Amino acid sequence: MTEFALDTSVGLTIVVLFGIGWILFGYWLGRKNKTHEDFALAGRNVGFAFAAATAMATWVTSNTTLVAPQLTYQFGLWGMIGYSFAALGLLLFAPMAKRIKQLLPNGYTSGDFVRLRYGQVAWWVFIIISVVYAFGWLISLGMAGGILLESLSGLDYHIGMTAILIICVGYTLFGGMRAVIATDFIQALIIIVGVSVIAYWLIDNVGLDSIHQNLSAEHPQLLDVLFPAAVMFLFNNIFFGLGEIFHSNVWWSRALSFKKDVAYKAYLTGGLMWLPIPIVTGFIALAAPQLGIFPPSADMIGPTVAAAVLGKAGAIVVFIVIFSALASSLDSLLAATSDLVTQDLFHKKFKPKASDKTLMRFNRYCILGLGIMTWLFCLPRIATLGALLNFAGAFVASTIWPIVLGLYQRKLSGSYAAAAMAFGTLSGLVGYFAIGFYVAALISCAVSGVICWVGVVNSQRLFDWRQLNEEN
Secondary structure, X not given: OOOOOOOHHHHHXXXXXHHHHHHHHHHHHHOOOOOHHHHHHHHHOEOHHHHHHHHHHHHOOHHHHHHHHHHHHHHOHHHHHHHHOOHHHHHHHHHHHHHHHHHOOOOOOHHHHHHHHHOHHHHHHHHHHHHHHHHHHHHHHHHHHHHHHHHHHOOOHHHHHHHHHXXXXXXXXXXXXXXXXXXXXXXXXXXXXXXXXXXXXXXXXOOHHHHHHHHHHHOHHHHOOOOHHHHHHHHHHHHHHHHHHHHOHHHHHHHHHEOOOOHHHHHHHXXXXXXXXXXXXXXXXXXXXXXXXXXXXXXXXXXXXXXXXHHHHHHHHHHHHHHHHXXXXXXXXXXXXXXXXXXXXXXXXXXXXXXHHHHHHHHHHHHHHHHHHHHHHHOOOOOOHHHHHHHHHHHHHHHHHHHHHXXXXXXXXXXXXXXXXXXXHHHHHHHHHHOOHHHHHHHHHHHHHHHHHHHHHHOOOOOOHHHHOOOO
16 A cells, blocks of 8 residues: 555645635735736736746746656756756846837737737737647646645545645636735745755755765666757757747736836846756656655656655645645736736727726636636646646747747748747647657747748838837
8 A cells, every 4th residue: 555745634734724825815915906907917016026036936837846857757967957947938038028018018918919019810820829838837737736635645636636726716816916926925935945945855864975876876877968868858948948938928927017127137036046946856856766766657756755755744845845836837827828818819809898897807707717627627637747748848939939039120020920830830749749749849949940030031021119009
């Protein structure tokens, strides 16, 4: 019979206490929301401390806490180092966030930018990519909640998955972006302290030399910096991370909600704070062979090893850290995706004269609907977290060049931008199925880049930046 680090009742108690606390906190914060802009963008008045914390905490996702150990377990050193390179997304988005704030001072979503900059065809391609990616990330986060509870306490996967969705939907539904950013601030503090404690505890109990000697003798490929698949994963992950951040309304909505002159500093600080976390969480997996831990699913390796080394007290710390990381991303994605649907589809396409009250009500319905749909997709546990996330890489990497050139280059036209995103995505999917998940984003970005280059060279018109001010 399998022994778990936590009693099932302890795991369930932690979830219930966290759930009640976060939902009540979200309800209290939601009382300040008087307009749809308050609900969607926190009044565009978020200061530096909260801005940096929400950037860092949102990027500490199931990738960082569960998938980074999984890929370290599979690819060795490049698994954790490769994931740390995802910090480039936040660091490079810092100047872009400043530019976004300048070009779209009254914008709501990344979809607003694509529609105004490139037109309707490119906008439709972008919306499809955004929705596919959002659901992939939402499903991975819901699955991660179930995997966490199951691996640490033996609680049924479906109960854990359902619990985290109810909690995050609950406080986001009540508090909107205010609740998302405020809870992210607290969750960021929990993650930083918790990860530091776990790293110290693991090194003190197992030891770096001991882990290295075991890997050198038994699993030398995990220390091989020229491991071919791992090297490909490194570059693939860089472009995947750039695509995730550059296109996603999760990051655009934050840039638009921050105070003036805060966005650049906030994303730069958030990226630097995030950088060491995947190295620490990935390092946990390197101790698995020495400890004789071989979980039935690779995405359970992180919490399983940590709990085995740290005991019951450590297992509680691991549980709280990973639960906070999942919640900080899930709430952000729920809010940002519902904003995209509300603003870009409902308001712009179907109800252009909708009142402020109607938009806020519809936005809440979207959050609830997204939560229910995510729950339905999570029920079958369709794939491992790594496979599910990297499938989305083929989609998002195709948006990197259209977004960057769209912000800084006046030549690229809508037809070329649409073609770059569409054909980049299709070629990335071919690579995903024909070669492996570790090349999907790489191929997608390369094809998209070539098409964008051709578009810039052949363009005869210059875009007028004033067209981005929709009020004019």
